[in-house]
Amino acid sequence: MKKRNIFHIVLFSGLLMFGISSCSESRELDLIPMPRSVEHHRGTFELSPETRFYTQLSPESKQALAHYLEGTALGRISFADEATGTKGIELTLCDTTLVPDAEGYRLEIDKKGVRLSASTEAGLFYGVQTLLQLLNNGDGKSLPAVTIDDSPRFPYRGLHLDVSRHFFDKEFVKKQLDAMAYFKLNRFHWHLTDGAGWRIEIKKYPRLTSFAAWRPFEILNEWWTGGRTYCDQNDPRAVGGYYTQDDIREVVAYAAERHITIIPEIEMPGHSEEVLATYPELSCSGKPYVNADFCVGTEKTFEFLENVLLEVIDLFPSEYIHIGGDEAAKNSWRQCPRCQKRMADENLASVEELQSYMIHRIERFLNEHGRKIIGWDEIIEGGLTPTATVMSWRGEEGGIQAVKAGNQTIMTPGKYCYLDAYQDAPNTQPMSIGGYLTLEKAYSFEPVPDSLTTEEASLIQGLQGNVWTEYIPTPEHAEYMIYPRILALAETGWSPAEAKDWESFHARALHAVNYLRNQGYNPFPLDKEVGDKPESLRPVEHLALNKTVTYATPYSKQYAAQGDQSLVDGVRGGWMYNDDRWQGFLNSDIDVTVDLGSETAIREVNAEFLQLKGPYVWLPKQVIISASTDGENYETLATVGNDISPEVETLQFKTFGWEGNTTARYVRYQAQSNGIDGGWLFTDEIIIR
Numbered sequence: 017m018k019k020r021n022i023f024h025i026v027l028f029s030g031l032l033m034f035g036i037s038s039c040s041e042s043r044e045l046d047l048i049p050m051p052r053s054v055e056h057h058r059g060t061f062e063l064s065p066e067t068r069f070y071t072q073l074s075p076e077s078k079q080a081l082a083h084y085l086e087g088t089a090l091g092r093i094s095f096a097d098e099a100t101g102t103k104g105i106e107l108t109l110c111d112t113t114l115v116p117d118a119e120g121y122r123l124e125i126d127k128k129g130v131r132l133s134a135s136t137e138a139g140l141f142y143g144v145q146t147l148l149q150l151l152n153n154g155d156g157k158s159l160p161a162v163t164i165d166d167s168p169r170f171p172y173r174g175l176h177l178d179v180s181r182h183f184f185d186k187e188f189v190k191k192q193l194d195a196m197a198y199f200k201l202n203r204f205h206w207h208l209t210d211g212a213g214w215r216i217e218i219k220k221y222p223r224l225t226s227f228a229a230w231r232p233f234e235i236l237n238e239w240w241t242g243g244r245t246y247c248d249q250n251d252p253r254a255v256g257g258y259y260t261q262d263d264i265r266e267v268v269a270y271a272a273e274r275h276i277t278i279i280p281e282i283e284m285p286g287h288s289e290e291v292l293a294t295y296p297e298l299s300c301s302g303k304p305y306v307n308a309d310f311c312v313g314t315e316k317t318f319e320f321l322e323n324v325l326l327e328v329i330d331l332f333p334s335e336y337i338h339i340g341g342d343e344a345a346k347n348s349w350r351q352c353p354r355c356q357k358r359m360a361d362e363n364l365a366s367v368e369e370l371q372s373y374m375i376h377r378i379e380r381f382l383n384e385h386g387r388k389i390i391g392w393d394e395i396i397e398g399g400l401t402p403t404a405t406v407m408s409w410r411g412e413e414g415g416i417q418a419v420k421a422g423n424q425t426i427m428t429p430g431k432y433c434y435l436d437a438y439q440d441a442p443n444t445q446p447m448s449i450g451g452y453l454t455l456e457k458a459y460s461f462e463p464v465p466d467s468l469t470t471e472e473a474s475l476i477q478g479l480q481g482n483v484w485t486e487y488i489p490t491p492e493h494a495e496y497m498i499y500p501r502i503l504a505l506a507e508t509g510w511s512p513a514e515a516k517d518w519e520s521f522h523a524r525a526l527h528a529v530n531y532l533r534n535q536g537y538n539p540f541p542l543d544k545e546v547g548d549k550p551e552s553l554r555p556v557e558h559l560a561l562n563k564t565v566t567y568a569t570p571y572s573k574q575y576a577a578q579g580d581q582s583l584v585d586g587v588r589g590g591w592m593y594n595d596d597r598w599q600g601f602l603n604s605d606i607d608v609t610v611d612l613g614s615e616t617a618i619r620e621v622n623a624e625f626l627q628l629k630g631p632y633v634w635l636p637k638q639v640i641i642s643a644s645t646d647g648e649n650y651e652t653l654a655t656v657g658n659d660i661s662p663e664v665e666t667l668q669f670k671t672f673g674w675e676g677n678t679t680a681r682y683v684r685y686q687a688q689s690n691g692i693d694g695g696w697l698f699t700d701e702i703i704i705r
């Protein structure tokens with residue numbers, strides 16, 4: 017693909033030397049996201065020193081656009097006061113009959129000039145991004161003659177950033193907003209609060225930023241194992257940071273100039289250790305460093321959250337405020353007399369309903385102040401109100417449930433949208449939280465599940481890439497995880513589903529990575545991608561293929577892979593345990609027997625396991641392989657020990673097997689767990705030859 021483009025450029029400039037304009041109907045524009053409709057014409061428009069912008073936009077909008085364009089490929093073009101006739105770039109606010117979509121635009125380029133029309137300034141802005149990409153991906157001055165009619169598939173195209181686990185300063189955020197705008201993303205979900213640090217100045221509660229924003233450890237893992245305490249800002253060990261309210265206003269304005277809405281997230285009721293260490297009266301125990309969830313029984317919690325939200329509302333014009341809602345343990349509520357009294361007073365049957373009581377109450381408060389809520393999909397559990405938007409992260413199920421209940425949803429399932437997962441062979445990558453999400457896999461995401469009706473599908477607002485930063489301590493590392501995968505989601509969020517084409521996208525993403533690098537970003541080097549685990553790329557042939565497996569120990573429903581046939585289906589696992597190819601066993605040995613159907617000469621039995629310390633995935637302590645002709649009496653063929661310690665931090669693979677000569681109908685494979693509570697064993701195939 018890349019070669020074809022280079023060929024075209026060479027051919028194209030050759031023709032220009034002879035004064036012949038070229039038209040290649042098949043030439044694909046080097047744009048991300050790909051526009052809805054492109055019509056190619058003959059020739060090009062050449063930017064020259066005489067080229068001027070002409071627009072009837074208000075003086076303020078004109079000035080804002082000129083300011084935005086400074087330093088870009090269109091930065092040297094000045095605005096003429098009158099229509100230029102020819103050789104101009106004309107920006108027109110048209111009516112919605114020509115461009116109905118609020119973010120859409122029509123771009124007409126011919127030899128005489130450029131006409132960009134949109135019914136909103138946002139539409140004009142996205143047309144300008146298309147112009148910028150055409151120039152940046154070309155020679156910087158020639159624009160191909162085309163007519164583009166473009167508009168996004170979804171209204172919500174987001175990037176999330178967790179600034180609690182590691183703090184990223186406002187300049188970093190602004191830099192990412194620049195890239196977001198360039199790729200037509202329009203929502204920045206700012207995860208401002210979490211147990212690892214509070215990051216937004218709240219005037220009424222100064223200890224949130226003089227204490228809860230700082231921790232006495234540089235390395236998050238050391239903080240985690242070292243007591244998870246906070247410290248004063250002026251403590252010499254203090255690591256962390258926060259945004260002042262002026263910083264927030266500056267970033268919000270910067271985003272608005274780029275037609276990006278910032279959605280702030282204030283976490284509740286869980287992930288709130290930093291608040292409860294600072295204001296322990298808001299927790300069930302009343303003591304610091306005991307609870308993670310706000311006490312829902314005390315009115316003080318509501319007073320605090322409402323006061324915080326009042327300041328948040330003042331800072332963020334967004335219609336939506338994200339109130340978290342994920343992963344609350346809810347355990348303290350079961351013992352807390354105040355929470356129990358609340359449940360009795362409000363007729364709440366479960367702690368899930370108690371969580372909903374809190375979410376609904378906060379939602380009412382925000383509604384009264386003209387705002388709506390977004391929450392992680394746990395907010396469904398105790399019942400939804402009609403105006404809540406659900407962010408579906410634990411798969412797509414939450415989103416499906418939400419739209420079936422008539423609620424809007426934003427799709428951000430971990431499997432496709434969590435940009436903290438490994439993006440290439442893990443042992444070639446910086447340590448990550450786990451998971452495996454290649455660019456191709458991210459690109460394969462379809463946000464609208466097949467099972468939905470048209471009406472339900474219309475409630476899917478879009479999608480979002482999430483950057484959780486437990487393992488991402490630096491700005492360079494964050495960019496490495498964001499780019500280019502967010503581009504795959506940007507195209508999925510904007511381009512029509514039927515226009516998506518992986519080969520084409522991959523070629524354009526390679527160019528985009530170069531562009532980003534030249535702009536001072538640190539994208540993953542896509543041209544050096546190693547790719548999937550070689551064994552996983554093709555089926556393996558062996559004697560046990562499609563034979564019967566009897567499980568003396570059950571596999572986990574959560575990691576069933578393809579069920580009872582998984583270990584003999586010829587399909588090998590990839591780099592990560594959660595790819596539906598590895599079968600998982602929780603707190604258990606593996607004891608399985610393969611029936612070959614008849615007595616068979618065998619010379620090899622093996623199975624591979626993986627180990628990843630973070631999620632408690634371990635290699636077996638030892639493996640016993642035995643064989644039998646009658647299924648009653650087994651002869652041990654091999655007992656194989658493990659020489660890899662569970663302390664090893666990096667991903668490990670190890671094959672445990674036997675080689676020899678015997679005849680058997682039944683082969684029993686037993687893998688002994690190392691006994692660590694909550695630990696997993698994962699294997700993908702019992703290979704018999």
Ligand code: ACM
Pocket residue numbers: 342343392409
């Ligand atoms: C989440 O990843 N806990 C929303």
